[in-house]
Amino acid sequence: MFDQEGIIDHILELEQAIIDWERYQEIPLEELKKDRDKKNMVLHILLISIQATIDIANHLIATNKLSRPSTYRECFEILLNANIIPSDLADQLADLAGFRNFLVHIYWRLNMDEVYKTLQEDLISIKNYLALIKNLIKEEDK
Secondary structure: OOOHHHHHHHHHHHHHHHHHHHHHOOOOHHHHHHOHHHHHHHHHHHHHHHHHHHHHHHHHHHHOOOOOOOOHHHHHHHHHHOOOOOHHHHHHHHHHHHHHHHHHOOHHHHOHHHHHHHHHHOHHHHHHHHHHHHHHHHHHHO
16 A cells, blocks of 8 residues: 555655644744744745645555546545545645645735634644554554
């Protein structure tokens, strides 16, 4: 099910990103809006974290020879249909994949409140996904 060598780098990147994300959750919204460096740090870690989840999904899709996704959101639907991740997690991660586009296309300039909401509320989905993937790898090693 896994080419572990290929997926480990993404897992390590995501683990480090989670540490930063947790630390950045302590930044108050008003400070985030005023301090360009802090804003850039938060935007960067959100993008790195979300992209790592997508990269892991794409790795699983390729390794398992599943259908090729046409969008980042669809990656998680494919994993759901293959019974790799549960429905609620697939929905949450698909929403984050959509949020990635919000970050990349600089729409965040119009709504830093949305960035802050994601910073505060969506880390749990990333952590749940990472735990699930690590558990799958552990089970395969047995």
